[in-house]
Amino acid sequence: MKNDLFRELTERKTKLSLIGLGYVGMPIAVAFAEHLDVVGFDLNEKKIELYKSGVDVTGEVGNEAISRTRVDFTCDPSRLKEAKFHIVAVPTPVNDDHTPDLSPLESASDILGRYLTPGSVVVYESTVYPGVTEEVCQPILEKRSGLVCGKDFKIGYSPERINPGDKVHRLETIKKIVSGMDAETLDTVASVYELVVRAGVYRAESIRVAEAAKVIENSQRDINIAFMNELSVIFNRMGIDTKSVLEAAGTKWNFLPFRPGLVGGHCIGVDPYYLTYKAEMMGYHSQVILAGRRINDGMGKYVAENTVKNLIAADKPIRGARVAVLGFTFKENCPDTRNTKVIDIVKELGEYGIKPVVCDPCADADEAFRLYGVTLADMSEIKDMDAVVISVAHEPFKGFTPEVIDGFFGEGRRVLVDVKGMFSRKDYESRGYLYWRL
Numbered sequence: 001m002k003n004d005l006f007r008e009l010t011e012r013k014t015k016l017s018l019i020g021l022g023y024v025g026m027p028i029a030v031a032f033a034e035h036l037d038v039v040g041f042d043l044n045e046k047k048i049e050l051y052k053s054g055v056d057v058t059g060e061v062g063n064e065a066i067s068r069t070r071v072d073f074t075c076d077p078s079r080l081k082e083a084k085f086h087i088v089a090v091p092t093p094v095n096d097d098h099t100p101d102l103s104p105l106e107s108a109s110d111i112l113g114r115y116l117t118p119g120s121v122v123v124y125e126s127t128v129y130p131g132v133t134e135e136v137c138q139p140i141l142e143k144r145s146g147l148v149c150g151k152d153f154k155i156g157y158s159p160e161r162i163n164p165g166d167k168v169h170r171l172e173t174i175k176k177i178v179s180g181m182d183a184e185t186l187d188t189v190a191s192v193y194e195l196v197v198r199a200g201v202y203r204a205e206s207i208r209v210a211e212a213a214k215v216i217e218n219s220q221r222d223i224n225i226a227f228m229n230e231l232s233v234i235f236n237r238m239g240i241d242t243k244s245v246l247e248a249a250g251t252k253w254n255f256l257p258f259r260p261g262l263v264g265g266h267c268i269g270v271d272p273y274y275l276t277y278k279a280e281m282m283g284y285h286s287q288v289i290l291a292g293r294r295i296n297d298g299m300g301k302y303v304a305e306n307t308v309k310n311l312i313a314a315d316k317p318i319r320g321a322r323v324a325v326l327g328f329t330f331k332e333n334c335p336d337t338r339n340t341k342v343i344d345i346v347k348e349l350g351e352y353g354i355k356p357v358v359c360d361p362c363a364d365a366d367e368a369f370r371l372y373g374v375t376l377a378d379m380s381e382i383k384d385m386d387a388v389v390i391s392v393a394h395e396p397f398k399g400f401t402p403e404v405i406d407g408f409f410g411e412g413r414r415v416l417v418d419v420k421g422m423f424s425r426k427d428y429e430s431r432g433y434l435y436w437r438l
């Protein structure tokens with residue numbers, strides 16, 4: 001199958017399809033379109049029209065790249081039958097009770113199954129717990145297509161490693177894990193991805209190994225950040241600056257450079273729950289992983305509580321205090337607000353009778369309102385504040401001078417909450433600020 005399908009793809013006798021054109025799928029589609037004929041499918045008609053008009057709603061490749069790409073964008077699922085190599089890159093969120101929500105993945109498999117043709121290879125990129133590709137997705141594909149996996153079509157898994165907003169670590173520059181249900185499929189999948197991944201591919205010994213590798217990557221990072229967050233809580237009680245401690249400890253060659261912060265998004269804040277869910281199914285109750293999750297899930301509330309404490313120290317009335325929250329996305333320099341932990345700061349301040357003014361020049365304003373009911377303000381509205389919480393380290397915020405930040409405040413003592421520690425504590429304390437950071 002490898003030689004035949006790979007040859008058909010490179011000779012443009014068949015096509016590659018990309019199902020799900022978000023922060024992960026769209027850059028993959030654009031990359032492959034440099035070498036193959038690509039059908040880019042997404043159910044969101046508005047998104048498809050924007051891509052067709054040359055607008056990159058994700059900010060991942062830019063409008064120029066979208067304008068010149070040869071990706072055939074469509075919201076017509078019947079176009080999937082034109083392709084024989086399919087990549088599924090849809091979100092895998094969690095429910096309110098932190099259990100995996102596989103409905104987007106199941107829906108994508110259902111749609112693809114209707115148009116799957118013999119001789120095809122289906123590769124999943126969505127983050128899942130070990131076993132989902134073969135135990136959940138494969139049966140749906142077989143049921144909807146009437147085809148038999150292993151005989152009429154093959155499956156594989158290649159976990160996404162897209163880092164939204166990161167212009168250095170890209171699809172092309174990060175080694176790609178690939179896997180297949182058998183040696184032939186693995187060979188096909190590896191050859192296809194080698195077309196676009198300059199860093200090369202790593203051939204995992206099985207689909208389940210590849211699934212497990214993906215889910216622990218972000219779990220490891222989550223646990224390390226949780227440790228930093230716990231240190232921040234401890235050192236704050238001791239009156240010790242955490243950033244100063246980490247800078248000192250960082251002089252040792254093997255000290256890991258993690259920093260405290262809000263852990264949201266659809267990767268680090270979600271993936272650990274997929275692993276612990278599967279562990280529960282196997283009769284094991286996770287201790288370290290879930291402990292880290294509990295710490296990180298509570299940091300938004302912790303930031304809000306310390307904002308209020310500093311307002312009290314500044315002799316500011318709490319109810320009705322004018323507070324600005326700058327930054328609403330789940331991470332710096334990207335428009336994505338899904339699963340942002342900044343909303344926890346906003347909600348907790350609301351519990352104290354404070355309705356903060358939220359501003360984020362990088363965020364998708366429509367998404368923020370649709371998901372959270374938050375209307376984003378313009379930077380010009382940030383004035384006469386009692387406290388300013390800079391919650392996301394966007395590049396525009398890093399350029400703030402003390403004079404610019406002075407202009408955000410009204411009369412009385414100024415409270416600056418620098419969540420990511422972007423600025424100099426000494427600079428602002430010397431100007432009379434009450435300065436606080438994780």
